[in-house]
Amino acid sequence: MDKTGVLIEMRDGKLKPSNLAVCSAASRGDGECIALLLDDNESAVGATLQDYGVDSVVKIEADDRAIPWNPEAWTAAIMQAMAHYGIATLLGLASVKGKILLAGVAAALDAPLVMDCTAVDLDRHAAVKPQFSGKALAEFVTHGERHIYGLRPNALPAVKAPRQSRVETFQATIGSSRTTVLNVRKGASDRVDLTEANVIISGGRGMANGDNFGILHECARPLSAAVGASRVAVDAGWVSHTMQVGQTGKTVTPKVYIACGISGSVQHFAGMKTAGLIIAVNTDPQAAIMQKCDYAVCADLFDIIPALTRKLQKTAD
Amino acid sequence: MFSTFRDFVMKVVLKPTRQVMDLKIYVCVKHVPDTAATIRVGTDGRIDEDITFIMNPYDENAVEEAVRLKKQVGEADVVAVTLGNDTAEATLRSAMAMGADRAILVRSAGRPDGITTAGALCAAIRRDGPADLVFTGRESIDAEGFQTMFRLGACLDMPVASNVVAFALEKGMVRVTCEMEAGDREDLELPMPCVVGAGKDLNQPAYPKLPDILRARKKPVTVVDQDQLQVPPSTSRVEMVRLETTAEERHPKPLEGSADKIADAIVRILRDEAKVLE
Numbered sequence: 001m002d003k004t005g006v007l008i009e010m011r012d013g014k015l016k017p018s019n020l021a022v023c024s025a026a027s028r029g030d031g032e033c034i035a036l037l038l039d040d041n042e043s044a045v046g047a048t049l050q051d052y053g054v055d056s057v058v059k060i061e062a063d064d065r066a067i068p069w070n071p072e073a074w075t076a077a078i079m080q081a082m083a084h085y086g087i088a089t090l091l092g093l094a095s096v097k098g099k100i101l102l103a104g105v106a107a108a109l110d111a112p113l114v115m116d117c118t119a120v121d122l123d124r125h126a127a128v129k130p131q132f133s134g135k136a137l138a139e140f141v142t143h144g145e146r147h148i149y150g151l152r153p154n155a156l157p158a159v160k161a162p163r164q165s166r167v168e169t170f171q172a173t174i175g176s177s178r179t180t181v182l183n184v185r186k187g188a189s190d191r192v193d194l195t196e197a198n199v200i201i202s203g204g205r206g207m208a209n210g211d212n213f214g215i216l217h218e219c220a221r222p223l224s225a226a227v228g229a230s231r232v233a234v235d236a237g238w239v240s241h242t243m244q245v246g247q248t249g250k251t252v253t254p255k256v257y258i259a260c261g262i263s264g265s266v267q268h269f270a271g272m273k274t275a276g277l278i279i280a281v282n283t284d285p286q287a288a289i290m291q292k293c294d295y296a297v298c299a300d301l302f303d304i305i306p307a308l309t310r311k312l313q314k315t316a317d
Numbered sequence: 318m319f320s321t322f323r324d325f326v327m328k329v330v331l332k333p334t335r336q337v338m339d340l341k342i343y344v345c346v347k348h349v350p351d352t353a354a355t356i357r358v359g360t361d362g363r364i365d366e367d368i369t370f371i372m373n374p375y376d377e378n379a380v381e382e383a384v385r386l387k388k389q390v391g392e393a394d395v396v397a398v399t400l401g402n403d404t405a406e407a408t409l410r411s412a413m414a415m416g417a418d419r420a421i422l423v424r425s426a427g428r429p430d431g432i433t434t435a436g437a438l439c440a441a442i443r444r445d446g447p448a449d450l451v452f453t454g455r456e457s458i459d460a461e462g463f464q465t466m467f468r469l470g471a472c473l474d475m476p477v478a479s480n481v482v483a484f485a486l487e488k489g490m491v492r493v494t495c496e497m498e499a500g501d502r503e504d505l506e507l508p509m510p511c512v513v514g515a516g517k518d519l520n521q522p523a524y525p526k527l528p529d530i531l532r533a534r535k536k537p538v539t540v541v542d543q544d545q546l547q548v549p550p551s552t553s554r555v556e557m558v559r560l561e562t563t564a565e566e567r568h569p570k571p572l573e574g575s576a577d578k579i580a581d582a583i584v585r586i587l588r589d590e591a592k593v594l595e
Contacts, residue, residue: 011498011499071477072476094463095498096480096496096497096498097497097498099463099479100467100479103463103464103466103467103468104467104470104477106464106467106468107435107464107467107468107470107471107472108471110432110471110551110552110553111553112430112432112553112554112555113431113462113464113555114555115461115462115463115464116461116463126558129461130461130563131459131460131461131560132350132356132364132458132459133352133458133461134563135355135356135562135563136356136358136364136560136561136562136563137560137561137562137563138557138559138560139557139558139559139560140555140556140557140558141555141556141558142553142554142555142556143552143553143554143555143556144552144553144554145552145553150463177476178476178507178508178511179476179478179505179506179507180505180506180507181503181504181505182492182504182505182506183503183504184497184501184502184503184504185501185502185503185504186501187499187500187501187502191499191500192499193498193499195498196498198593199587199591199593223587223593223594240500240518241516241517241518242496242500242518244517247352247458248352248374248375248458248517249517255591255592255593256586256587256591256593258583265353266352266353266355267352267353270352273563273565276591277586277590277591278567279572279583279586280569290569291569292565292567292569293567293569294567294568294569294570295569295570295571295572295582295583295586296569296570296571296572297571297572297579297583298571298573299576299579303576304576304579304580304583307576307577307579307580308580308583308584310580311580311581311583311584312584312594315584315588315594
């Protein structure tokens with residue numbers, strides 16, 4: 001079995017850009033790469049996916065319509081599609097939903113799973129992933145009939161490899177689920193998810209209070225950046241834990257991480273050390289982060305960030 | 318006996334409205350290196366364990382919620398379960414200091430993967446159970462496998478809710494709020510028994526006081542060897558072939574001058590070096 005499945009994720013009706021790197025990782029040599037799509041969508045995602053090595057796009061439905069989000073129903077539908085198409089290896093994003101679905105499928109199939117991979121070698125069934133919040137890297141080899149990997153968003157490159165892909169529909173049979181999804185409440189719609197953001201601007205102790213995070217949000221907007229925080233800012237009650245970057249918060253791999261008034265504890269680094277570039281803004285030249293970044297700005301963030309915001313707004317116009 | 322007629326009605330006719338439930342609640346916990354610990358890897362590819370270990374932070378939220386639930390329903394047996402070596406007893410004692418009634422230590426000799434871990438925890442719970450609820454942390458901060466709770470769910474045949482930030486038991490059903498991406502929240506209803514993966518926002522774990530810690534020393538810990546559980550072997554396995562610490566290789570360049578000049582430099586870096594600006 002040389003068939004590799006890719007679990008595609010959409011957000012607000014759009015393909016998440018981080019899917020493309022997963023398609024690149026799944027597409028190899030002679031093996032067939034099948035994209036599995038459960039979200040209700042009208043957009044022509046097939047056209048985008050085929051540029052990144054996808055041979056066929058399978059829309060998974062039940063009773064001729066998209067299956068409403070339910071972790072159990074979606075897990076069952078993915079398993080049926082895997083069995084139908086003979087998918088031996090399944091890849092997806094280590095996003096919130098990806099973690100639920102890939103782990104659910106792995107558990108139900110008793111298949112090996114490596115989550116949050118930063119590199120995969122599908123022919124060897126090998127994957128590399130951070131351990132101890134990035135303090136170490138481990139390589140794993142999976143043994144079993146099927147192999148499942150969740151890839152860390154932004155950690156792998158998306159490479160163009162145009163193919164001619166078919167789009168087809170697979171009808172799954174969904175029984176009743178024990179879990180009922182009562183409702184889904186959207187967060188702030190203009191906010192970008194931390195784990196998928198290209199640029200993150202984070203604030204720490206130097207922010208002094210919760211209101212001051214407003215200047216980070218303003219700076220983030222023209223960059224389509226996400227706003228994060230250190231544990232100090234979360235524990236002080238300035239911002240919610242959903243914004244925490246670090247060992248007991250989120251692990252992120254943006255292209256640029258701008259740390260404002262963050263000292264750079266071991267635990268904070270654990271969550272962002274894989275960032276492409278780290279720019280630190282801190283008044284204390286002795287702060288740990290000033291020695292472990294790419295660009296050190298020894299100045300007051302309340303001077304630098306508003307100035308940066310003005311420049312960015314001008315560039316955007 | 319009854320101070321007023323109303324008191325009589327309340328106590329005898331209507332009976333207490335708070336339902337007293339006898340629940341068996343299991344909390345799966347893990348003994349992990351302290352978040353501040355420096356990880357060193359020996360030539361045998363294993364970490365140097367001569368560092369401080371703590372209860373996995375998310376598991377603290379799981380224990381806290383189980384103990385709160387016990388207070389709410391009146392009667393419950395809260396059992397902390399772990400797979401680890403003898404030193405993991407410290408984490409079980411912490412769980413009991415937080416209010417768990419007793420504990421089970423499944424003693425493992427090797428380096429278990431997610432499949433064996435869940436298999437052992439599941440067998441231990443089955444042997445002791447049946448469980449009405451299984452709590453655990455949404456992830457472990459050492460291996461970060463993100464799968465134990467789902468494998469527990471499959472093995473125990475229970476539905477799973479992960480990333481739970483609010484929990485309630487209503488009319489025998491579990492109602493949870495889960496944190497999804499970009500601040501989205503989702504409300505789920507699950508029947509009992511089920512597996513609940515605790516997130517950090519679920520509660521604020523209370524620090525045990527000295528009497529709690531002393532009392533925890535006397536609470537019973539059942540020790541069982543992993544082999545004794547006779548878990549049917551899985552054909553699947555995740556084998557670690559290499560483990561190495563990551564090096565910090567960044568060479569900071571200072572950006573100096575006026576705020577305006579520095580902002581210009583950052584824009585150039587964003588546009589030309591990182592290519593995140595159009």
